[in-house]
Amino acid sequence: MQTHISTTPFGRRAMTLGQIASQATAKAMPQEAIANKWQVFQHIREARELLGATDRSLAILNALLSFHRETELSATSELIVWPSNEQLIARANGISPATLRRHLSVLVECGLIIRRDSPNGKRFARRSRAGEIEQAYGFDLSPIVARAAEFRDLAEAVQAEKKAFRVARERLTLLRRDIVKMIDVGIEEGVPGNWGRVLQTYQAVISRLPRTASRQLIEDICAELHELHAEIRDVLESFTKTQNPNANESQSDRHIQNSNPESPSESEYGPGEKNEASGSAAETDNVRSLPKRDLPLSIVLDACPNLRDAGQTGEIRHWRDFLAAAELVRTMLGISPSAWQEAREVMGEVQAAIALAAIYQRSDQINSAGGYLRSLTDKAREGKFSTWPMVMALLRAKLDEGKRDRPSENAISEPGSRLEVSDSLLKSLRKLNQ
Structure with a gap:
């Protein structure tokens, strides 16, 4: 004892x-x-x-x-x-x-x-x-x-915290995935909206997330992303409701063809401009012979390589990255928000960004980028503008500059570039400059 x-x-x-x-x-x-x-x-x-x-x-x-x-x-x-x-x-x-x-x-x-x-x-x-x-x-x-009961309560509190942290991380992952994919849908389907600004807002929120974050910070970021998610969702749902599900077959065909109202395929039915990148306002019938498809992002980037340097990360892999870079370029060129808003409404988000990238590529040859964009917007409103001739003219200029150094007749970009142009597209390039 x-x-x-x-x-x-x-x-x-x-x-x-x-x-x-x-x-x-x-x-x-x-x-x-x-x-x-x-x-x-x-x-x-x-x-x-x-x-x-x-x-x-x-x-x-x-x-x-x-x-x-x-x-x-x-x-x-x-x-x-x-x-x-x-x-x-x-x-x-x-x-x-x-x-x-x-x-x-x-x-x-x-x-x-x-x-x-x-x-x-x-x-x-x-x-x-x-x-x-x-x-x-x-x-x-x-x-x-x-202290056995105290230790049990502490262990349960730790388990509850781990579960809450895991749920917060899962919610963050789902919100990030949903927002990125919905932005892609809005861009690809031509849904009206300032998708470049939306993307910049998303990137600004995500940039506050460190490699190892506390649960409270993750939940705060999730709350902001949830609001952004709801706004994007409302825009997409409102756009889908404006489509008439009871339209007849011919109306449905037209809707499918024009799901992107600013796609280059529409320009084949109306007059266009010759060599817009150089500032010419003359109409031409070459727009009818352009490919009946949207401009590939790779071709746009080869024609407008200066836009890569304007990107936040220096890499443009998707159209959403392209739109975010265009937003930065707009401020660098001194284009007013009203001119940019009007261009997006008339041309569409992607087409306006492509036109802006072409203007930025030739910024040393354009006195007033804002005035030039308004001029292109007016022509687009009349059905006399397409981004295909602008991009093709820039590619043709690169071809002429490096013709002596290229072993292949069909190589458009500088040595070491990945872009190869087909014979049909090369013929279109030649027609634009005849």
Whole structure:
């Protein structure tokens, strides 16, 4: 039976108020308290960050628990273990003595164990004639029993936080995927809207997301993305509602053909301009002979390579990147928001951005980019403008400049470029400049 319980550590180790509080908690636990040591240890391991414990200190705590023979710890049983440092080192996977002492102090500071030091600092137990322990000096495991409910609550709180963090990350991933794909739909289907500005707003929100973010920051960003998601969704749904689902077959055919009202295929039915990139306003019938498809992004970028340098990342892989770069170029050229808005409404988002890229490519030859864009907008309103001649004229200019250095007649871009032009497209290029 215990005759005296020491409360102060041996030697130069100082006493702290935290240790006094741990001892008071252990002393106040009810006599019927009982706990499964390995279950409590699992809770401590899950809540180690909240408790301030480390991986090494938990390895030592695991070793200390293994020295107690019983799996169930109760307030009425002997809860002090007295292994030597050599025994602890052996069961803690051979850590160094200095590491052992340091992490034993961590366990004491966290309130997971209590030191019961003997007068000379040795760990041992004094037994009676009947073999019962009268006095033991070592490490008291009573906090494992006294704080078992607290450890369980902390572990549940950690699990709840991990789940909330996982749900927030999943929501962030879904919002990012949905927004990017909806922007792509709006661009490709010619839905009216300032998609370049929408994309810039999205990129500005995402740029605040660090590599490792807290749950609160992720939830704040999710809230902003949710608002943007709702706005984009409303625009797309409103556009789909404007389409007449009960239209007859011929109306449906026209709708499919003109899903992008500013696509180059419409220009084949109306007059166009010859060499718009050079500023000429003369109408030409060459628009009728242009390909009946949208301009590929690769051809536009080969014709307007200066736009790549204006991009935030220097890489333009999708039309949404192209629109974001066009928004930056617009401010660099000094084009007013009203002129840019009118061009987008008349030409469409993508076609207006292509025209702006062509203007930026020839900015050294154009005195007023804003006035020139308004002129192109007026021609587009009358059905006399297409971006195909502008892009083809720029490609033809590159062909003429590098003709002496090119081994192939059909190579449009400079040496090392990936663009190869077909014979039919090359004939169209030649017609535009005749």
